[in-house]
Amino acid sequence: MVSTLHHHPPRSLSRFFSSSSTTIKSRSFHSKPILCSDQSPSSTSSPQSQILSIRHSLLSRHVTATQLAESYLTRLKLTEPHLKSFLHVSEHVLKQAESLDHRIDRNENIGLLAGVLVGVKDNICTMDMPSTAGSRVLENYRPPFDATAVKRFKELGGIVVGKTNMDEFGMGSTTEASAFQVTANPWDLSRVPGGSSGGSAAAVSARQCVVSLGSDTGGSVRQPASFCGVVGLKPTYGRVSRYGLMAYASSLDVIGCFGSSVADAGILLSAISGHDRLDATSSKREVPDFTSQFISTELLGSKPLKGLRVGLIRETLDNGVDNGIKSAVLGAVSHLEELGCTLSEVSLPSFPLGLPAYYILASSESSSNLSRYDGVRYGNQATADELNALYGDSRAKGFGPEVKMRILMGTYGLSAGYYDAYYKRAQQVRTLIQKNFKTALDENDILISPAAPSAAYKIGEKKNDPLAMYAGDIMTVNVNLAGLPALVLPCGFVEGGAAGLPVGLQMIGAAFDEEKLLKVGHIFEQTLQGCRFIPPLIADCDAQ
Numbered sequence: 001m002v003s004t005l006h007h008h009p010p011r012s013l014s015r016f017f018s019s020s021s022t023t024i025k026s027r028s029f030h031s032k033p034i035l036c037s038d039q040s041p042s043s044t045s046s047p048q049s050q051i052l053s054i055r056h057s058l059l060s061r062h063v064t065a066t067q068l069a070e071s072y073l074t075r076l077k078l079t080e081p082h083l084k085s086f087l088h089v090s091e092h093v094l095k096q097a098e099s100l101d102h103r104i105d106r107n108e109n110i111g112l113l114a115g116v117l118v119g120v121k122d123n124i125c126t127m128d129m130p131s132t133a134g135s136r137v138l139e140n141y142r143p144p145f146d147a148t149a150v151k152r153f154k155e156l157g158g159i160v161v162g163k164t165n166m167d168e169f170g171m172g173s174t175t176e177a178s179a180f181q182v183t184a185n186p187w188d189l190s191r192v193p194g195g196s197s198g199g200s201a202a203a204v205s206a207r208q209c210v211v212s213l214g215s216d217t218g219g220s221v222r223q224p225a226s227f228c229g230v231v232g233l234k235p236t237y238g239r240v241s242r243y244g245l246m247a248y249a250s251s252l253d254v255i256g257c258f259g260s261s262v263a264d265a266g267i268l269l270s271a272i273s274g275h276d277r278l279d280a281t282s283s284k285r286e287v288p289d290f291t292s293q294f295i296s297t298e299l300l301g302s303k304p305l306k307g308l309r310v311g312l313i314r315e316t317l318d319n320g321v322d323n324g325i326k327s328a329v330l331g332a333v334s335h336l337e338e339l340g341c342t343l344s345e346v347s348l349p350s351f352p353l354g355l356p357a358y359y360i361l362a363s364s365e366s367s368s369n370l371s372r373y374d375g376v377r378y379g380n381q382a383t384a385d386e387l388n389a390l391y392g393d394s395r396a397k398g399f400g401p402e403v404k405m406r407i408l409m410g411t412y413g414l415s416a417g418y419y420d421a422y423y424k425r426a427q428q429v430r431t432l433i434q435k436n437f438k439t440a441l442d443e444n445d446i447l448i449s450p451a452a453p454s455a456a457y458k459i460g461e462k463k464n465d466p467l468a469m470y471a472g473d474i475m476t477v478n479v480n481l482a483g484l485p486a487l488v489l490p491c492g493f494v495e496g497g498a499a500g501l502p503v504g505l506q507m508i509g510a511a512f513d514e515e516k517l518l519k520v521g522h523i524f525e526q527t528l529q530g531c532r533f534i535p536p537l538i539a540d541c542d543a544q
C-alpha cells in the first residue's frame with residue numbers, strides 16, 4: 001500500500017482563510033512527498049459515490065432534495081468569496097429541488113441524477129443562463145438552448161448549480177486567463193486550481209457541487225483534477241456529443257467529468273455519453289453501463305487486478321518532473337503491483353513531440369474557430385463607423401491577450417509560406433503519436449503517467465511565462481492528439497500549502513474503453529490507504 005498519509009489539524013474557517021495568504025512560506029520548486037505515520041481514523045476512509053448516497057438518502061426519505069440543496073448552497077456561499085469557482089450561480093436550484101421533493105412525495109420515478117447539483121463549465125451552453133466561455137466577447141450571452149450533455153443530465157434529474165470559471169475559451173492552465181476572475185485552489189488559496197476547467201475542479205474539491213462538467217482539449221479536465229485532488233475523466237473523442245460546447249480546437253475538444261470519486265465521474269459519463277444527431281463526430285457505438293463497475297470492495301479478492309498489464313510511460317518520468325510527483329507516482333505503481341497488476345516500463349519515443357504539435361494544431365484550429373466572433377455573426381459588438389473597424393474593434397475589445405496570442409500563432413502556422421513547416425508537420429507528428437500509443441496499448445491494458453509535472457503552483461508564478469505554462473501540459477496533450485480516454489485520480493500528496501498538495505495519477509486506455517479505466521480506477525481508490533482528499537477548508541466550513 002502507498003504510505004502517503006496525511007493529517008489535517010483542526011482550525012477555524014476564518015483562521016484558515018486569513019492565514020493562507022499571509023503565513024504560507026514559499027517552497028522550493030522541487031516538492032517533496034508527504035510521508036506521515038499519524039494516521040487518523042478519518043484519513044483512511046475511501047471516497048464514496050455522492051451520487052449513489054444522495055439517491056439512497058432521497059429514496060429512503062432520510063433527507064429531502066431541498067435540505068440537500070440548501071446544504072450545498074450554504075457551503076457554496078461560505079467558500080465562494082475565497083475560491084471564486086463560479087461565474088454565475090443559478091437562482092432556480094431550490095425551486096427545482098422542491099419540485100423533486102413533490103415528485104418523491106407522490107412516489108413518482110426519479111432519475112439516477114435526481115437532486116445531484118452539477119457545476120457546468122462556462123463554455124458549455126445552458127439555456128437562459130450566462131455562457132461566456134470566460135470571455136468578454138460573450139459577456140451577457142444567454143443561449144436559447146442546452147448543450148446535449150446538459151440536456152442529458154437534466155433529463156436524469158441533475159440540477160445545474162451554476163457556471164464555473166475557466167481560462168478564456170479554454171486557453172490556459174490556471175484560470176488566470178479568465179476575463180472575469182481568478183479561481184483559487186481549495187487546498188491553498190494562494191495557488192492556482194489548474195485550468196482551463198479550474199472552476200469545475202475547485203467546485204467539486206470544495207464540495208460546492210456534487211459533480212461538474214469540464215472540457216478537455218489538451219488536459220483541461222485532467223490537470224485541474226490533479227491540482228485540486230479530485231477525479232477527472234477525459235472520454236474518448238466522439239464518446240460525448242460536443243453540441244453546445246463552444247469550439248476551441250474541434251479535432252481535440254471533448255466534454256469531460258469531475259467527481260470526488262471514480263464512481264461519480266463514471267456515473268456522470270454514463271448520463272452524457274452516446275450518439276447525438278446534432279454532432280456528426282459523436283460515435284454510434286453502444287455505451288456500456290459504466291455504473292455497474294462500482295462494486296463494493298468487500299467483494300474483491302486480495303489481488304483484484306491480477307494479470308492486468310500496466311505500462312508506465314518512461315518519457316513521463318524524465319527531467320522536468322518534480323521529485324515529489326515521481327515518488328507519489330512510484331508509490332502508485334507499487335500499489336498497483338500489490339493489487340496484482342503486472343508492471344512494465346514502456347517507451348513512447350514520440351511523447352516529447354506532443355507538446356509542440358499540440359500547440360501548433362490547437363492554435364491553428366482556434367484561429368479558424370474564433371473567426372466567427374466578429375461582432376456581427378457572434379459576440380458583443382463594438383461601436384465603429386465602418387465595417388472593418390467594427391470587426392477589428394469587436395475582436396480587440398472582446399478577446400484577452402492569451403486568446404489573441406493563440407490566434408496569431410495559429411494564423412501564422414496555417415499561412416501559405418509556413419503551412420508545410422508547421423501545420424502539416426504537426427499533423428504528421430500526430431499520426432506518429434497515434435501509432436506509438438497503438439503499439440503500447442496492444443502490449444498493455446492501460447498506460448500510466450503523472451497527470452502533471454508539478455503540483456499546484458502559486459497564482460502569478462507562470463502568468464508571464466507562457467512557455468513555462470505550456471510545458472506543464474506535457475503529460476496530457478498526447479492523449480488528446482490520439483483521441484484516447486484517460487482518467488486522473490489522486491494518488492498522494494507533496495509538501496505545500498498548510499496541509500499538503502494533492503498529486504494526480506493518469507491512467508490512459510484504448511479508444512472507447514472507459515469501462516476498464518473506471519474499473520481499475522475504482523479499485524485503486526477504494527484500496528488506497530491513508531489518503532483523504534478533502535481539503536481542510538471543507539471540514540472547517542462544515543464545522544461552522
Ligand SMILES: NC(=O)C[C@H](N)C(=O)O
Nearest residue numbers: 170171172217218219220
Ligand atoms: N484547453 C486545454 O485543454 C488546456 C491547455 N492548457 C490549452 O491551453 O490549450
